[in-house]
Amino acid sequence: MVRVCIVGAGVAGCTAASALHHALGSSGALELVVLEASARVGGRVKHAGAGLRCGGELGATWVHGKRGNPIYPIVHAATNGSTLQQQSWQMPVAIYHGRRVDPQFVAHVLEDVEAIIDRAVSKGAGIQGVRSVGEFLDAEWKAQGQRDDHEGEHESSETSHVLKDCIYQRRKRLECSISACDSLNDLRLDQYREYDRLDDNHSRNSAPMETFLHGMLAPLLPETVRLETRVTQVQRCGAESQDGAPLLVKAWDARAGASVSYLADFCIFTASLGVMKAEGERIFEPPLPPKKLQAIRRLGFGTVDKVLIEFEHESDPVKGELPQSAFLLGTPASAEEGHAPDTDKYAWLFDYAPLVYMDRPASGFLRGEMWLSGTTAREMEAKDDEHVFRAVQAYLHALAPLAYPKVRSIARSRWFSDPNFGGSYSYNAIESDGSDFETLAEPLPCLPPHDVNRPCILFAGEATHRSFYSTMHGAFASGEREAKRLLGLLARTADVAN
Ligand SMILES: Cc1cc2nc3c(=O)[nH]c(=O)nc-3n(C[C@H](O)[C@H](O)[C@H](O)COP(=O)(O)OP(=O)(O)OC[C@H]3O[C@@H](n4cnc5c(N)ncnc54)[C@H](O)[C@@H]3O)c2cc1C
The missing domain is CATH 3.50.50.60 (FAD/NAD(P)-binding domain)
Structure with missing residues (x-):
């Protein structure tokens, strides 16, 4: 025995x-x-549980890769083969001072940042004297700025400059939530994404993972x-x-x-x-x-948390088209006019300005999702439910002219404060x-x-x-x-x- x-x-x-x-x-x-x-x-x-009618995952969501991924066939079989759906990504909508930023401009800037990130992955090991991913990206971004000529169709060159930098900072933040670090300066360049990326098939499961x-x-x-x-x-x-x-x-x-x-x-x-x-x-x-x-x-071992959002009137058609994802650049227009002290009250969320990702899962209920990382995630964990609920509502409101429905309830993870985890991943x-x-x-x-x-x-x-x-x-x-x-x-x- x-x-x-x-x-x-x-x-x-x-x-x-x-x-x-x-x-x-x-x-x-x-x-x-x-x-x-x-x-x-x-x-x-970890599934959000029955309390959230739109469902959703508070932990792992995607099966990253199909070929060579040992869990792909198991998840597929466990859910009768019908629920794993490959994810397709659309360019996020950026909102600046109460208006949509020219999508072409956002796409150009994000492509530039993506190219720099790819260089960090492929060439990182060969660069002498630069130790962190953050240092590498910042140096490349600065050099890029000096030879860059993209300008938003409706932007002054000064605004274009500010917007570019905001988009760059947001994209870096997203990279922090992919790698679970507080700052890209904490991430080692020569072994950046050393883990094997399998293929580009990222599938989501509509049944609880x-x-x-x-x-x-x-x-x-x-x-x-x-x-x-x-x-x-x-x-x-x-x-x-x-x-x-x-x-x-x-x-x-x-x-x-x-x-x-x-x-x-x-x-x-x-x-x-x-x-x-x-x-x-x-x-x-x-x-x-x-x-x-x-x-x-x-x-x-860093912190990445999720906030899942369930909306009121879930089955009604949404007024206007909501994009797959959107984020805020700069201060919301209403705050500038002095009408919205919310930006101060919820500074932890507005300063981070996460992407709001929208989805209509098999349940039929509309669902929103935000990812937070590092100190912001830990700050969110320390707030009470009511405060986080109101902060989320205020942030969605600040994304006007996008018209998000009223929030009905939220579910959030607290990976850092749970002593059985102490964070999200390594x-x-x-x-x-x-x-x-x-x-x-x-x-x-x-x-x-x-x-x-x-x-x-x-x-x-x-x-x-x-x-x-x-x-x-x-x-x-x-x-x-x-x-x-x-x-x-x-x-x-x-x-x-x-
Ligand atoms: C927000 C988030 C998003 C993620 N997204 C993805 C994704 O999209 N795709 C992906 O592939 N991965 C993702 N991951 C990572 C993935 O979830 C983890 O890598 C994986 O689930 C880790 O499994 P594990 O068994 O190593 O550890 P764990 O899941 O941590 O399991 C360890 C278990 O040990 C228990 N435990 C701890 N201490 C003790 C103790 N003293 N005595 C007894 N039991 C104890 C814990 O309660 C836990 O159940 C994500 C993780 C998070 C947090």
Whole structure:
């Protein structure tokens, strides 16, 4: 009998559990338990829930890539193959002082910024002396400005200059929310987007994304997954070990209001890098090796939050055409006239000026979505629901002449303040190195008198995958990797025994 304790029921934990059950479940040789701190399965894959009639994802939304993406076929199959839809992007509408900015002008400026970002991705490694993505983009943008001749059809050259810069700043902010960093100056240039981009097929699921995880766990016994059971210590045991187990996993069972412990031969630890940063030094006994602690410290783990918006009169046709996405440049016209103190009251949102992305999902209800990152996201998390609701309403109002319907309710994520996550996803920070992701994945061996050549604590999760970090497929691949590692170790032990 092999006793396996998986910490965390996010994508990595569910994948590892499913793979182990598939390989060993019918043999009767597997005693598997998955300990999950929160009251649900899914981790950073999280549907907004029934409260929001338009639905929507508060965590992962897109399956990035079809070819070579291990989760594409699973999500596709779990939702009967009918709900994954490829996303097509339209140019956002920019609103400046109560009017639409010339779309051609916006398109030109965004194309220029996109070209600079592409150069950062492809040439970053070859540029001496420039360490961060932010530095590179700013230098290129400045050089571009000196030879640039795009001007908006109805803009003075002075306004064109201001608008260009506003658009550039907004696009940088969007890049921060893609990479989950506070500033692009925190992002390492020579390993920028080191993760493999698969193909350009980005699909959204109209069924809740977490459906595929429930599908994975369905064959397991219901008592395998223990919800609201937060692991407080993973202890490698020496001579004092009970029942021959090299590991003792201690947890707090919030439902029972009691401490519980599990003896294990293996532990697959999948809690986020945010949890590792906050608790990594005290969860493991003996402590993690200095190299792993250094990797945990150096890698970046940023905050990206979503605000999902449900509108009143959802089924009515919207007055006027609402664009797929829109954002505000500069101060709203009404604030200039002194009529709208909202810009001060909600400065955290107006200063950030996020894209408002509109969608009409299968539910038929119109849905809006905003992404916030870095300090703005953390500030939003600290505000109460009523304040955020009013801020969103004021921001949509400021996008006039676009006529958004009245907001009925919102749902928002709080990835940073949730102690089970401590943020949203990982990135290659200025002081880190791609190899830090691999260091995070290195297993820890048993203590004597157990076989010191045999690993007993294995690590999975998006931040342990060097080329797919920050994604669901990275988390999935890491869960598979560690299940395979464990099965390989068991096979080797069986060979030795024979
Ligand atoms: C806003 C946002 C948008 C995203 N968008 C996309 C996207 O579009 N496409 C994409 O591919 N990816 C996206 N991602 C990233 C993707 O969601 C993650 O990479 C992936 O879900 C991580 O899975 P995981 O299993 O590694 O970690 P997690 O999902 O964090 O799972 C770890 C689990 O461990 C639990 N846990 C933590 N501490 C303990 C403890 N002490 N004891 C027991 N349990 C514990 C947690 O509750 C959690 O359930 C997004 C993430 C966010 C936050």
